[in-house]
Amino acid sequence: MTSGRSLGFYLLLAPVLLWLALLVIIPHVDLALVSLRERVGVGQYALSPANYLTFLNEPLYLVTFARTAVMSILATIITLIIGFPVAYYIAKMARGKLQPILFVLCLVPFWVSELVRTFGWMILLRETGIISSLLQWLGLVSGPVELLYNDAAIMIGLVYTSMLFMVVPLVTTLSSLDDSLIEAGYDLGGSSASVFREIIVPHAMPGIVSGCIVVFMLSLGNYLTPIMLGGKDSLWFTELIYSQFIVRFNWELGAAFGFMLLFLSTAIVWTALKLSGQSLEKTMG
Amino acid sequence: MIPTIPQNRTMDIAFKVYVTLFFIYLALPLAVNAVFAFNDSQFPSLPWKGFTWNWFFGDAHPMIGVFHERPILRAIGTSIFIGVCVSTLAVIVGTTNAFLFNRYKFKGKEFLYFLMLLPLVIPGILLGISILVFSSSIANAVWDGFKWDIEALRPGVLLVVLGQFSFIATMATLVISARLKTFDKTLEEAAMNLGAGAFTAIRTVTLPYLLPAMIGAFIVAFLMSFENFNTTFMLVGSDAPLTIAMFDRLKEGSTPLLNAVSLLLMVGSSALALLMIAVQRKK
Numbered sequence: 001m002t003s004g005r006s007l008g009f010y011l012l013l014a015p016v017l018l019w020l021a022l023l024v025i026i027p028h029v030d031l032a033l034v035s036l037r038e039r040v041g042v043g044q045y046a047l048s049p050a051n052y053l054t055f056l057n058e059p060l061y062l063v064t065f066a067r068t069a070v071m072s073i074l075a076t077i078i079t080l081i082i083g084f085p086v087a088y089y090i091a092k093m094a095r096g097k098l099q100p101i102l103f104v105l106c107l108v109p110f111w112v113s114e115l116v117r118t119f120g121w122m123i124l125l126r127e128t129g130i131i132s133s134l135l136q137w138l139g140l141v142s143g144p145v146e147l148l149y150n151d152a153a154i155m156i157g158l159v160y161t162s163m164l165f166m167v168v169p170l171v172t173t174l175s176s177l178d179d180s181l182i183e184a185g186y187d188l189g190g191s192s193a194s195v196f197r198e199i200i201v202p203h204a205m206p207g208i209v210s211g212c213i214v215v216f217m218l219s220l221g222n223y224l225t226p227i228m229l230g231g232k233d234s235l236w237f238t239e240l241i242y243s244q245f246i247v248r249f250n251w252e253l254g255a256a257f258g259f260m261l262l263f264l265s266t267a268i269v270w271t272a273l274k275l276s277g278q279s280l281e282k283t284m285g
Numbered sequence: 286m287i288p289t290i291p292q293n294r295t296m297d298i299a300f301k302v303y304v305t306l307f308f309i310y311l312a313l314p315l316a317v318n319a320v321f322a323f324n325d326s327q328f329p330s331l332p333w334k335g336f337t338w339n340w341f342f343g344d345a346h347p348m349i350g351v352f353h354e355r356p357i358l359r360a361i362g363t364s365i366f367i368g369v370c371v372s373t374l375a376v377i378v379g380t381t382n383a384f385l386f387n388r389y390k391f392k393g394k395e396f397l398y399f400l401m402l403l404p405l406v407i408p409g410i411l412l413g414i415s416i417l418v419f420s421s422s423i424a425n426a427v428w429d430g431f432k433w434d435i436e437a438l439r440p441g442v443l444l445v446v447l448g449q450f451s452f453i454a455t456m457a458t459l460v461i462s463a464r465l466k467t468f469d470k471t472l473e474e475a476a477m478n479l480g481a482g483a484f485t486a487i488r489t490v491t492l493p494y495l496l497p498a499m500i501g502a503f504i505v506a507f508l509m510s511f512e513n514f515n516t517t518f519m520l521v522g523s524d525a526p527l528t529i530a531m532f533d534r535l536k537e538g539s540t541p542l543l544n545a546v547s548l549l550l551m552v553g554s555s556a557l558a559l560l561m562i563a564v565q566r567k568k
Contacts, residue, residue, distance in 0.1 A: 008483075012385040015378045020400050023451040024407075027415035034418055082307070089304050093297075102304070104562075109311050111554040113512030115528050116547040119535060120314025123321060123544075130317055160314070192296075213406070221408030224514055228535065238410050238515070245414055245519065255418065258411050265408060 035255035051256035061240065061257075068237040069264055071151070072219035075158040079166045079215050080208065082159065087170030087207075088200070092179070103171060110164040118228045121157050122148060125229070149231035157225040162218050166211040173207030174200070209278045213269050220265055237261055315551060322544035341545050351545045360530035364511050367442060367526055371449045372506035376499050378450075379457030383465045383495075386458075404452035413519030416448050441522030448516040453509050457502040464498030465491075497564050504561040508554055 038048040055061050090102045109117060124130050125147040135141045147153060177200065185195040201208075226236035241261065244254030273279060325337040341350045351357055386398060404412065417440065424438035437443045468491060476486035514528050521529050527546070534543060 009385075009389055009391070012381045012389070013391075015381045016385060016397065016401065019378055019451070019454055020397075023416060023447055024400075024404055024412070027419035028411075030419045030422055031411075031415040085300065086304055086307050089300050093300060102308075105308060106311070107558070108555070109315055111508060111558045112315065112547070112551045113528050114514060115512075115531050115535070116318060116550055117314055119531075119539070119543060119547060120316075120318040122539070123317050124314060160310070163311070217406055217408065221410055221515055223410065223518065224532070238408070241410055241414065242518070245417070251418060254414065258414050261408055262411055265406070269406060 031255045031258060034252055035259050037252060039252065051253045052260075054253060055256055055260060060235075064235040064237050064240055065260060065264070067235065068220060069268070071154065071158070072216055073268075075155060075162065075219045076212050076216045078155065079159050079162050080212060083163055083166040083170060083211070084204075087167050087174055090167075091171045091174035092177075092182075106167050106171075107164060109160075114161055114224050117161060118157055118224055121153070121160065121229060125153055125156075148229060149234075151230070151234055153229040154226050154234060154236075157229045158219045158222060161222070161225055162215040165214040165218065169207040169211045169214075170204060171207075173204045177203045205276055206278060209272060209276045213272060216268060216272075217265055220261065318544055319548045319551065321541055322548045324541050324544075327540060349542070351542065351549060354542065356530060357527070357542075357546060360525055360527040363442065363524050364526040364528070367445055367449065368507040368510040370446045371453055371510040372503045374446070374450050375453045375457040375506040376461075376503050378454045379461045379502055380495065380499060382454075382458040383461040386462060387465045401455060401458060404455045407452070409452070409513070409515030410519060412451050413448055413516040416444060416451065417519055420444055439522065440520050442524060444520040444522075445517050445526065448520045449510045449513050452516070453506045456509065457506055460502040460505065461495060461498050464495055468494055500564045501561050504557050504564075508557060511554070 035051055036047055036049065037045040038050040040046045055065075086106070090099060090106070094102055122129070126132070127144045127146040127148070129147070131147060132141075132145045135145060136143070181199055181203075182195060185199045190198065221238060223236070223238045223242065226234060227239060230236065237257070238261070241254050241257045244250045244257060322341075323336050323338070338350075342352055382401065386394070386401075420438040424435050427433050427435055427438075472494075473486045473490050476490045477483065481489065511526075512528060514532070517526060517529060518532075525533070527550075531543060531546060
């Protein structure tokens with residue numbers, strides 16, 4: 001409507017510019033500068049890639065980096081596989097009142113904090129926990145079993161924590177799929193498998209991509225779940241960033257780690273978008 | 286089931302069993318968490334030692350309930366204060382953004398929209414450390430230049446509010462924009478034809494239409510703020526909000542007190558969520 005540069009326009013432009021400049025862009029530029037400096041004396045710094053070289057030359061850092069990436073990808077795939085049938089059931093098979101009820105039930109666990117959910121899993125999985133007691137009571141094991149503090153526990157926690165962000169976009173895209181298209185697929189002689197592959201999956205693609213991106217980002221950036229459910233040896237990359245910043249007070253190295261994390265997430269999200277032919281505006285906005 | 290497609294009974298039953306198992310998986314951690322808030326024992330684990338309200342109302346050692354545990358109550362107060370600040374800011378900026386992106390065409394609009402979405406795909410811990418580094422840079426520069434120590438720029442409530450706002454504002458913008466897009470602009474024009482100024486028309490016609498989305502965005506923002514951990518953790522000072530306070534306790538070993546807090550959180554956030562659904566229904 002208005003294309004002139006009225007006062008109103010600048011008043012509306014100011015908040016978004018202040019927000020993005022002061023809280024997102026300049027802080028990240030500052031963080032980048034910090035990551036590229038090296039302490040050469042008391043209060044004296046020089047521009048150098050030393051922090052990134054430290055990262056590349058220390059196997060522990062690299063292993064943790066790769067491990068975090070691989071486990072996050074795995075968590076994303078598992079979440080998709082578990083969530084897809086549920087989303088399909090809610091969108092296409094549930095009838096009447098059941099549909100909105102199931103949908104809301106999916107959301108319920110995510111109204112409470114991740115800490116509460118993780119704590120719940122600790123009560124279930126630990127040596128004196130419910131599952132261990134149940135197994136003993138059933139006579140399947142002779143003594144208490146420790147199910148906590150391993151990678152499987154981390155995986156259970158990550159999948160649980162991210163499930164909502166997979167199911168919601170999937171339900172949304174699957175609901176918009178016209179039933180008659182599925183019928184037509186069957187009428188034309190398609191089997192269940194080919195209807196699924198040729199009609200349902202291509203239609204659900206935007207939902208699959210946006211669900212996967214969010215779940216991957218949440219897993220990669222997660223701190224609580226790996227710390228609380230994982231064992232002593234199960235390092236997570238965010239843990240390294242935290243320890244450099246808070247425990248060792250080495251902000252330069254911590255900042256470099258931060259950018260490696262950002263680089264990893266951007267690279268994988270970008271690849272996923274390119275491979276599926278989607279764009280960030282379309283999947284998020 | 287799509288009615289015209291031949292029913293496959295086994296498939297149907299398999300689906301039902303699977304979906305049931307899925308919901309048990311979703312409910313299990315929350316259910317056990319809630320149940321152990323009432324266990325008359327020092328540990329949130331089996332054996333079951335009988336029912337008690339002490340983890341809520343107990344006032345004697347060793348079973349001090351939530352309502353007599355000062356640090357926890359203070360942490361809840363801090364969380365609510367931060368949540369209200371963040372949500373208010375997010376709704377204001379979300380509303381101005383919605384008008385900006387819906388009503389104006391300008392150079393670089395698409396790029397700005399893209400930038401606006403970015404906080405959603407930046408890991409929370411990065412938003413935390415970048416704001417931490419930037420605010421200390423400013424604080425240090427001011428100290429070097431003027432010998433003023435700006436306490437507010439050191440880790441604490443202000444930084445937590447800014448850190449959470451930096452990504453919650455995106456969410457508020459998306460929610461409010463979605464509602465503004467469905468607004469029939471001729472209503473606003475009608476108001477102006479009837480003699481209202483542009484500002485009055487927006488205030489009396491457009492904003493009431495946006496209200497459900499603004500309330501919805503406020504509640505979602507509050508919940509996101511209340512349960513945020515990653516960003517908050519990097520910016521927190523001496524007065525910790527609830528999630529951080531609970532995390533510190535949990536590291537030292539857990540008592541059913543934490544279950545009681547968890548149960549209160551579940552009740553509180555469910556109530557807020559139901560309120561939000563009620564508000565959305567009314568539109």
